[in-house]
Structure formats: structure tokens, C-alpha cells
Amino acid sequence: MCDLVHLEHRGIPAVGVATAPFADEAIEQARLLGMPGSRVVYIPHPVQLLSAGELDRRADDIFPAVLAALTQPTP
Amino acid sequence: MVAAARAALDPAFNLHGQAVTTQPAGQLVVVNGPVREAIGLNSGMGALGPGFRANLTIGRALRLLVTLTGGAMPGTLDRSTLGWMGKVGFCIAEDEEVSPWEPLHVERGFAAGQSVVTVIGSDAPLSISDHRSRTPEDLAYVLAWAAASTWSTNWWPLAEPSVFVICPEHAEMFRGAGWTKQRLREFMFEAVHKPARELRRGETTPFVHAAGPGTQVPKWASPEAIVLLVAGGEAGRYSAVLGPCTGMGFQIVSREVESRWPLST
Amino acid sequence: MAAEYVSPFDDRVRAAEPLAPRPASVAGRRVVLLNIRKNRGAEFLDRMEALLRAEGAQTARAAKEIFSKPAALGLIDEIAGQADLVVEALAD
Numbered sequence: 478m479c480d481l482v483h484l485e486h487r488g489i490p491a492v493g494v495a496t497a498p499f500a501d502e503a504i505e506q507a508r509l510l511g512m513p514g515s516r517v518v519y520i521p522h523p524v525q526l527l528s529a530g531e532l533d534r535r536a537d538d539i540f541p542a543v544l545a546a547l548t549q550p551t552p
Numbered sequence: 553m554v555a556a557a558r559a560a561l562d563p564a565f566n567l568h569g570q571a572v573t574t575q576p577a578g579q580l581v582v583v584n585g586p587v588r589e590a591i592g593l594n595s596g597m598g599a600l601g602p603g604f605r606a607n608l609t610i611g612r613a614l615r616l617l618v619t620l621t622g623g624a625m626p627g628t629l630d631r632s633t634l635g636w637m638g639k640v641g642f643c644i645a646e647d648e649e650v651s652p653w654e655p656l657h658v659e660r661g662f663a664a665g666q667s668v669v670t671v672i673g674s675d676a677p678l679s680i681s682d683h684r685s686r687t688p689e690d691l692a693y694v695l696a697w698a699a700a701s702t703w704s705t706n707w708w709p710l711a712e713p714s715v716f717v718i719c720p721e722h723a724e725m726f727r728g729a730g731w732t733k734q735r736l737r738e739f740m741f742e743a744v745h746k747p748a749r750e751l752r753r754g755e756t757t758p759f760v761h762a763a764g765p766g767t768q769v770p771k772w773a774s775p776e777a778i779v780l781l782v783a784g785g786e787a788g789r790y791s792a793v794l795g796p797c798t799g800m801g802f803q804i805v806s807r808e809v810e811s812r813w814p815l816s817t
Numbered sequence: 818m819a820a821e822y823v824s825p826f827d828d829r830v831r832a833a834e835p836l837a838p839r840p841a842s843v844a845g846r847r848v849v850l851l852n853i854r855k856n857r858g859a860e861f862l863d864r865m866e867a868l869l870r871a872e873g874a875q876t877a878r879a880a881k882e883i884f885s886k887p888a889a890l891g892l893i894d895e896i897a898g899q900a901d902l903v904v905e906a907l908a909d
Contacts, residue, residue: 479887480851480905487897488837494861495908498631502572503908505628511831524857524909532857536864543865544872547843547902551836569885620825801883 478506481515491515492546494539496522516546555669556581556614556643559807566802570673571624574631577797578638579618580674580715581611582781583645584657585667587809593645597785600644600677600717600792611641614671636676644783650720651782652727659733660806667809672779673797674715678702682722683789688729689739691722695791696740700771702795706756708746711773712796713804716740719784719791733780741775779804840901844873849900851888852880858907865904874902884908 507515594604657668680698685691749765
């Protein structure tokens with residue numbers, strides 16, 4: 478989260494990708510860092526033991542959300 | 553307490569990383585110097601357990617800073633999968649008077665008469681019974697190999713520190729044989745090696761994957777990853793090893809205790 | 818001497834800072850893919866990079882020193898100097 482916030486401060490739109498169980502941590506960290514609107518997208522957990530094909534599919538599935546995080550206007 | 557907080561908040565300690573990881577990751581506080589006796593810190597019987605107000609107060613207060621002020625509560629920022637009771641609070645004093653060696657703070661460059669707090673990221677204690685070894689070599693072998701599966705069975709080598717708490721009876725065997733701390737550390741390092749082929753099951757390191765099958769792989773990346781403390785009751789041959797906190801890039805950090813009043817015993 | 822008690826809770830009110838403005842599309846934009854250095858992250862970003870290129874983005878790769886600490890500010894500055902957009906992954 479720190480990295481995303483630092484980049485946004487520098488005018489660089491950023492998106493983080495994390496697995497779903499870390500959502501509440503990411504939301505709380507974003508709030509503590511003063512940027513609750515920071516954009517993080519979530520994929521199902523776990524990922525460590527996925528095959529290469531399965532990991533690619535996780536990336537494919539989340540890609541529309543990544544694009545949206547990088548291009549949708551901020552409120 | 554102030555010294556412990558300052559040490560833990562040193563960026564080199566990476567308290568944030570330790571506070572939010574899925575690892576167990578407690579913060580061990582080791583106290584050396586005259587302050588131990590002045591405030592009633594226990595380094596004897598039950599050194600790693602309950603029963604002593606000063607130990608629990610300091611350890612608990614540090615963890616309350618992490619949880620209440622820092623916000624690292626389990627379920628929000630603290631993602632530790634299992635945690636352990638050291639995350640309630642974990643402060644020990646070293647028994648410098650019984651130890652045959654220079655205490656931790658002197659090893660780390662302080663004068664013996666200084667009161668110093670040292671913080672180390674650590675996992676839960678693993679008890680090591682040895683009631684029958686008759687030589688320092690055998691005892692050192694038993695102590696070292698007890699740590700072989702700490703962190704993960706085949707994740708060798710470990711660069712991060714493992715802390716051994718050596719009980720007085722065990723320490724006495726090394727004293728009697730004239731072993732320095734460094735000799736013990738180097739013996740333990742050398743004792744725990746396995747050929748890479750025996751480590752290639754389940755989780756293992758890139759080092760093991762890349763090594764030739766017969767390459768001898770050490771448990772620790774260097775003898776300096778082995779931290780040695782002396783504490784515990786005068787009777788009973790149980791030492792312990794605290795597994796490491798890994799991937800945090802943390803350094804062990806020490807701070808002198810600053811007091812505004814004379815320490816009296 | 819009367820003791821002064823201070824709340825241990827961090828009750829500071831934080832004003833919400835705005836995000837950087839977004840472009841309409843990633844096409845023609847330079848996207849830096851920042852690896853936090855956890856296992857499988859590089860592969861995930863390989864796929865993400867291919868998908869972004871298919872959308873017309875230019876891409877570059879970067880990596881933090883270690884996953885458990887924020888990226889060094891020097892690295893952030895370096896990325897900010899070359900990137901229009903950043904994707905950081907993969908936290909698990």
C-alpha cells in the first residue's frame with residue numbers, strides 16, 4: 478500500500494493485485510496512509526501451488542478490473 | 553520500555569513487516585545489564601514463561617504499542633496465520649552471572665555495565681531436552697540438530713537469526729570444557745549439514761534446487777545466524793531454540809536504557 | 818506528581834487524499850509492472866504484461882528489494898520518472 482500511495486502522490490495511477498484474504502488489511506492500510514481510495518484488485522487465494530496455466534487464468538480473469546483501476550475516473 | 557520501543561521502531565528492525573506478515577513473528581525483547589536486577593526482571597527459573605511482572609509488563613507493553621497504537625490487530629493488519637503466545641508479550645533477561653560467556657549486549661559492542669535492550673524477530677520456542685550428553689561436542693550436536701526443522705523442514709540454509717536459550721546446566725558443560733561462545737556457535741554451524749538430495753522434498757530453497765545432489769547444505773547461512781543466550785533455572789537440562797522470522801530483511805537492534813534516576817538494587 | 822494519561826490508540830483524523838487522474842486508455846501509455854518479489858509474482862506479471870501489450874501499452878519491469886518493506890523511495894522516484902501507470906503484484 479505504501480508504494481501505491483507514494484506513486485499516486487507523484488501523479489502516477491497505480492493498482493495493486495493481492496489475494497482475497499488480504500482485502501481487509503489493504504483497506505485498513507489505505508485508510509491509515511490517508512488514501513482510502515487506493516485501488517487494489519483481488520484474485521482468489523491461494524496462488525502458490527497453481528499450475529502455470531491456472532495462474533495465467535487468474536491474471537486473465539482480473540485483467541478487466543486492472544484496466545478499470547488504471548483508467549476509470551477518480552470520484 | 554522506552555528503549556524497547558525505540559529499538560523496535562528503528563527502520564532496520566522492520567517492525568511493520570513483522571506486524572503484518574502471515575508468519576508467527578513475535579518480537580523478542582532481551583534485556584542485559586544492571587537494570588535487570590533493579591526492576592526485578594527474571595532470568596532464572598521459568599525464564600521463558602510466566603510469573604514475573606517486569607518481564608510480562610515490558611513484553612506486553614511493546615506488543616500493545618504494535619496492536620493498539622500501530623493497529624496491527626489479528627484480523628486487520630496482523631495476518632499471522634497462527635500467531636503464538638509470544639505475540640502477547642515476550643521479554644527475557646539474560647543470566648549474565650551464570651553464563652560462562654560475554655553477554656549479548658557486550659557481543660554487540662556495549663559495555664558490561666550498560667543496561668541494554670535488544671529486539672529480535674522470532675518464532676516460538678522449541679524445547680531441547682538433553683540430560684545424558686557427557687561431552688560438549690555431543691551436547692552441542694544435540695542442541696544444533698534440534699533446530700534442523702525450524703522455520704521449515706527443508707528450507708536450508710537460513711540467513712536469519714535463530715536464538716538459542718542455553719540453560720545453566722548446559723552452559724556449565726561448555727564452561728567446564730573451556731568452550732567460548734564462538735567455538736560453540738561454529739561447532740553448531742558445522743554440525744548441521746545435509747546433502748542437497750535429502751532436502752529436495754516439499755518446500756525447499758532455490759539454493760537446494762540449484763545445488764548438486766551431493767552438495768553439503770548448512771542449516772544456517774553462517775555461524776553468525778546462531779544467537780546464544782544463557783537463562784533458566786539452575787536445575788533441569790532443557791534449553792530452547794527460537795526459530796527465525798524470515799524475509800523481513802530485519803536486523804537485530806539494540807538500544808541503551810536511559811534512566812533518569814540511579815538504578816539501585 | 819500527577820500522572821498524565823495518553824490514549825494508546827492512534828485517533829488522528831486523516832483527510833482522504835485524492836488519487837492521481839486516470840487516462841482514458843492504457844493504449845500508448847508506459848506501464849511499469851512492479852514485482853514485490855513474492856513467489857509466483859514474476860509469472861503473474863509476465864501474463865499481465867502480455868495482456869497490457871495486447872491493449873497497446875508499452876511496458877517495463879521493476880522489482881522491490883524485498884516484499885516485506887515499502888519500496889525504497891529512490892525506486893519509487895525512478896519508476897515515477899518513466900511510468901505513466903503502475904501495476905504492483907502479487908501479494909498473498
